[in-house]
Amino acid sequence: MDAQASLEAWRAAGAYFDYRGYEIFYRTGGEWEDADKxxxxxxxxxxxxxxxxVRLWDDLCQTYRVAALDMxxxxxxxxxxxxxxxxxxxxxxxxxxxAHLGVSACHLFVHDYGDTxxxxxxxxxxxxxxxxxxxxxSVCFLNGGLFPEQHRATATQKLLHxxxxxxxxxxxxxxRFAKGFGEVFGPDTQPDAAEMDAFWTLAKxxxxxxxxxxxxxxxxxxxxxxRDRWVGxxxxxxxxxxxxxxxxxxxSGAHMVERYRELVPNPDTLVLPHVGHYPHWEDPKAVLDxxxxxxxxxxxxx
Numbered sequence: 001m002d003a004q005a006s007l008e009a010w011r012a013a014g015a016y017f018d019y020r021g022y023e024i025f026y027r028t029g030g031e032w033e034d035a036d037k038x039x040x041x042x043x044x045x046x047x048x049x050x051x052x053x054v055r056l057w058d059d060l061c062q063t064y065r066v067a068a069l070d071m072x073x074x075x076x077x078x079x080x081x082x083x084x085x086x087x088x089x090x091x092x093x094x095x096x097x098x099a100h101l102g103v104s105a106c107h108l109f110v111h112d113y114g115d116t117x118x119x120x121x122x123x124x125x126x127x128x129x130x131x132x133x134x135x136x137x138s139v140c141f142l143n144g145g146l147f148p149e150q151h152r153a154t155a156t157q158k159l160l161h162x163x164x165x166x167x168x169x170x171x172x173x174x175x176r177f178a179k180g181f182g183e184v185f186g187p188d189t190q191p192d193a194a195e196m197d198a199f200w201t202l203a204k205x206x207x208x209x210x211x212x213x214x215x216x217x218x219x220x221x222x223x224x225x226x227r228d229r230w231v232g233x234x235x236x237x238x239x240x241x242x243x244x245x246x247x248x249x250x251x252s253g254a255h256m257v258e259r260y261r262e263l264v265p266n267p268d269t270l271v272l273p274h275v276g277h278y279p280h281w282e283d284p285k286a287v288l289d290x291x292x293x294x295x296x297x298x299x300x301x302x
Contacts, residue, residue, distance in 0.1 A: 003198040010051045011076055017100045019093050025076035026050070026069035026097065029061040038137070039103050040064035043094070045112025045144065045278075046216060047181070047209065049075025049202045052111065055284035056291075064107070069097055071117075073216050079208040085215050087113075087222040091120040098134050105135040109291065111280065112252070113219055115144025119230035126233055138240040138298055140291055143252045143277045146243075147231060148223040150259045152251050156180030157217060165214030172209045174200045186248040186275045189282035234264050242268040242294040244287055246275035253277070268294065 001009065016023045027050055031037055040060060042053045050068035053060075060066050070077040071090050094117060098106065110118035118139055125136045145151035153161070156176075159168045178196045185191065191199065203209040223230070234241070241264070247254040254271055261267045270290045275282035 003192075003194040004201070006054055007051055007198045007201060010054060014076065017097070019072065019096050022072055022078035022080060024069055024072060024078070024093065024097070026067060027057075028065070028067045028101070029057060030063075030065040032065050034065070037063070037065045039101075039106040040066045041094070041098070041103075041106050041108050042066065042068035043108065043110040043114030043117050044068065044071070044074065045114050045142075046219070047074070047203050047213065048199055049077075051075065051198070051202060052278065052281060056280055056288055059288055060109075067097070067101055067103075069093070071113075073208065073212055075202045076205055079206045079212055081211050083212075083215070085212070085218055087116050087120055087219055087226070090117045091124065094121060095124075095134075103134060105137055107137050107295070108139045109142075110139065110144070111142040112144045112277070115141050115146055116219060116223060116230065119146065119233050120226075122237060122239070123229050123233035125239075126236060136239060138295070139237075139242075140294055141241070141243045142279055142287070143245050143249045143256070145223055145252050146234065146256060147259045147263070148220075148227050150252070150256050151220070151223065152255075153220065154180055154183055154251060156183075157220075157251075160214045161217040161220055165217065169213035170210050172203075172213060177203060177209070184249060184251055184277035186246065186282055189275050191281070231263065234260075240268075240294070240298045242270070242290075244270045244279060244290045244294075245272065246277055246279040246282060247271045247273040248275060249277035251277055 014025050014027045044050050044052045049070040073079050073085050108118050125132050177200050243260055245257045257269050257271055272279050272286050280287045
């Protein structure tokens, strides 16, 4: 199946739920009627959407009840122009999503922007303790800005986050998007033209990138403001956690893993030296193997 057909099939298999009056797209897979299968929540990154996980989806659905949404402002979900986009709100969205699905316990598998959402969900879980409505059972992080001091924004991200951001968003087109987006992939694992077309389709769906691309970059400030809370959650957590990281990623590659190893007790990390920022797209088998190994080491994982 080519990329555009895969994207359309992904959309056709999805559904929507309401969040604060906005339509949020989501997918579920696996045998949800089997309550003995553990729940796995996938959280995507910037500037893409849940389709990022398509190359792992079928394999993950063999073992888990899997769910993923397009966060507000991303993919096939609504992208309001007048909206206060923030990591805190995206975490609220996931809380609402888990309630919508009736989930009481889950594992998290997160990437990029989704790493930060995962950190906030982890911080909430640690705060709530026995009062938590959803039990987090583990977290696996793919490339993301876990430590703002180590995050190295691309030139496009810097422009979008600057006072020129609204103009840069309006001028964004497929060529400029592909040039900036391609910079974070490994040299030998670049998306082909059809895949890049599909990623651009997601970014511009519902007028997204031209209207709100700069607004979504507020996560850079969020990370700085809440650094102690989110890094503290990593340091204090006793949950099973691991990092699987594409080492060639210029934004949050091997240098981010080094920082993780410095700060997080008993770090469980896997660096894939041949891929970049989207390891689950660039080498899904290696990522799946790493994730399965991590999960197999969790005592009595549900």
